[in-house]
Amino acid sequence: MSFPGKILLVDDEAHIRKFVSLILRQISQPVIVEAGNGEDALKTYQAEKPELVLLDVNMPRMDGMETLRRLKEIDPDCVVVMLTSLANRESVERALELGAANYIRKDTPKDEIAKALTDIFAEPGTDEAPPSTP
Amino acid sequence: MASPPTTPPTPPLAGRKILIADDDRLNVRILGGILRGEGFVLADAGSGEQAIEVYTTFLPDLVLLDVTMPGIDGFETCRRLRASYGNQCAPVVFITARNESDDVVEGLVAGAVDYLPKPFKPKEVLARIRTHLHNRILSEQQKLLVDQLSKANQAKNKFLGMAAHDLRNPLASIRGIAEFLREGALGPLNADQLDLVETIHGASTSMLDMVNELLDVATIESGELKINRSPHDLAELVSRAVGLINREAGKKGTHIVFEHPPGPVIAPIDPAKMKQVIDNLLTNGVKYSPPGSTITATVGTDPATGRATLAVRDQGPGIPDNERDKLFKDFSRLSSQPTGGEKSTGLGLAICRKIVDAHQGTIGAQNLPQGGCEFRVTLPALQ
Numbered sequence: 001m002s003f004p005g006k007i008l009l010v011d012d013e014a015h016i017r018k019f020v021s022l023i024l025r026q027i028s029q030p031v032i033v034e035a036g037n038g039e040d041a042l043k044t045y046q047a048e049k050p051e052l053v054l055l056d057v058n059m060p061r062m063d064g065m066e067t068l069r070r071l072k073e074i075d076p077d078c079v080v081v082m083l084t085s086l087a088n089r090e091s092v093e094r095a096l097e098l099g100a101a102n103y104i105r106k107d108t109p110k111d112e113i114a115k116a117l118t119d120i121f122a123e124p125g126t127d128e129a130p131p132s133t134p
Numbered sequence: 135m136a137s138p139p140t141t142p143p144t145p146p147l148a149g150r151k152i153l154i155a156d157d158d159r160l161n162v163r164i165l166g167g168i169l170r171g172e173g174f175v176l177a178d179a180g181s182g183e184q185a186i187e188v189y190t191t192f193l194p195d196l197v198l199l200d201v202t203m204p205g206i207d208g209f210e211t212c213r214r215l216r217a218s219y220g221n222q223c224a225p226v227v228f229i230t231a232r233n234e235s236d237d238v239v240e241g242l243v244a245g246a247v248d249y250l251p252k253p254f255k256p257k258e259v260l261a262r263i264r265t266h267l268h269n270r271i272l273s274e275q276q277k278l279l280v281d282q283l284s285k286a287n288q289a290k291n292k293f294l295g296m297a298a299h300d301l302r303n304p305l306a307s308i309r310g311i312a313e314f315l316r317e318g319a320l321g322p323l324n325a326d327q328l329d330l331v332e333t334i335h336g337a338s339t340s341m342l343d344m345v346n347e348l349l350d351v352a353t354i355e356s357g358e359l360k361i362n363r364s365p366h367d368l369a370e371l372v373s374r375a376v377g378l379i380n381r382e383a384g385k386k387g388t389h390i391v392f393e394h395p396p397g398p399v400i401a402p403i404d405p406a407k408m409k410q411v412i413d414n415l416l417t418n419g420v421k422y423s424p425p426g427s428t429i430t431a432t433v434g435t436d437p438a439t440g441r442a443t444l445a446v447r448d449q450g451p452g453i454p455d456n457e458r459d460k461l462f463k464d465f466s467r468l469s470s471q472p473t474g475g476e477k478s479t480g481l482g483l484a485i486c487r488k489i490v491d492a493h494q495g496t497i498g499a500q501n502l503p504q505g506g507c508e509f510r511v512t513l514p515a516l517q
Contacts, residue, residue: 013303013304013307015303015304015307015308015311016303016307018307018311019306019307019310019311022311022314022319023310026314085299085302085303085306106303106306107302107303107306108306109309109310109313110310110313110314111313113310
């Protein structure tokens with residue numbers, strides 16, 4: 001995808017949203033909208049129509065997986081990158097099966113996160129809708 | 135968490151329950167007289183079938199069982215009790231008139247712990263019964279202790295894992311935000327401000343390292359350490375680690391020299407896990423050697439066995455003889471201290487050993503005659 005103009009950042013921890021926002025602003029100048037839980041994320045997505053959703057896996061009540069599933073119901077073409085804290089292979093794999101475009105580790109040094117995001121933004125092809133399965 | 139279990143004193147035997155099964159009422163009376171005087175609680179049965187029935191409600195601590203009874207005999211009764219109650223079954227002692235070794239052997243094979251020959255000698259009866267009741271009580275206590283310990287250990291691992299997981303994210307944010315400030319991304323800092331931000335960055339980094347080590351221990355102890363071994367170049371892994379760690383070591387004037395044969399040193403390893411071992415041994419070398427030291431890392435293959443080895447030699451104080459057995463254990467900090475104010479959790483080498491064990495390799499340490507210490511990891515040969 002190309003560098004997104006508007007990003008929805010979903011994490012229940014405010015310090016993570018602050019930290020990741022700082023990184024995003026350093027890479028490009030996107031409009032960042034935030035949500036602190038899954039329900040808010042769904043509402044904000046519909047109101048703001050962001051080009052990218054950065055979505056925390058571990059959240060109380062509606063977790064990242066459930067939020068991802070509902071986002072895909074609302075908009076099958078929405079681009080979601082999961083924010084994980086430990087490379088929990090199982091949940092990452094499940095998220096990718098559910099249609100997440102990629103994942104990044106939020107507990108790594110900021111330069112690594114910045115590089116991972118830049119790589120994802122620079123990846124060709126992901127801005128088109130994923131091919132529909134027959 | 136459960137309080138640490140303590141060994142309770144052996145309780146008195148009075149009040150323990152004994153089931154006597156014998157069709158000869160006289161025997162029941164004689165045994166009853168001997169045992170009641172000692173404060174045991176008794177029940178009796180006139181046949182094997184009745185003994186099994188009484189057992190279910192009486193739940194005795196010991197069973198005295200006559201061999202020859204109408205209906206099923208003593209051996210069969212014993213077998214059925216053992217089959218129903220397994221290892222929980224109360225010890226069975228046979229009563230046998232004929233002190234014949236065939237009977238004794240069949241009884242022991244059926245699961246009995248002992249036999250009492252008729253006619254009864256009261257002192258012998260009591261001595262044997264006391265011994266078996268004591269054993270029973272001890273094994274019950276042991277089982278209870280093992281249960282308590284394994285529950286306490288599980289709780290500890292769960293707590294470790296949870297605490298570490300929950301501490302990780304905020305620490306990573308603190309470190310990351312400090313990095314932003316340090317780089318002046320939000321405006322220039324003066325020297326004092328920069329010094330404070332550096333302190334925040336340093337402290338959060340060492341806390342993160344500590345939390346990561348705790349998580350490693352919790353993961354390993356709960357049996358979730360998964361090693362995916364495939365052929366990798368050990369020399370390349372070490373070379374990369376030496377390059378990175380030399381940057382930090384340079385601040386102490388310490389330098390790591392890397393010696394390796396030309397070409398790759400291939401071994402079956404999980405590169406991410408082995409990297410942890412390599413990083414740990416190299417940073418330990420830097421940590422415990424005086425500033426300005428030279429650390430030597432050597433990688434090679436033993437031509438005889440085909441096993442790849444990694445040796446790290448430092449110029450530290452070596453390992454005192456009386457602390458050798460603590461070296462690779464959890465939370466075992468030795469008397470030697472880091473020489474540049476670095477932190478130690480006492481977990482690093484324990485984690486190394488567990489990872490190397492999981493690779494089916496060996497790890498050891500040896501003081502060198504010229505001073506310093508050599509840590510050596512040997513990995514299995516390629517299949």
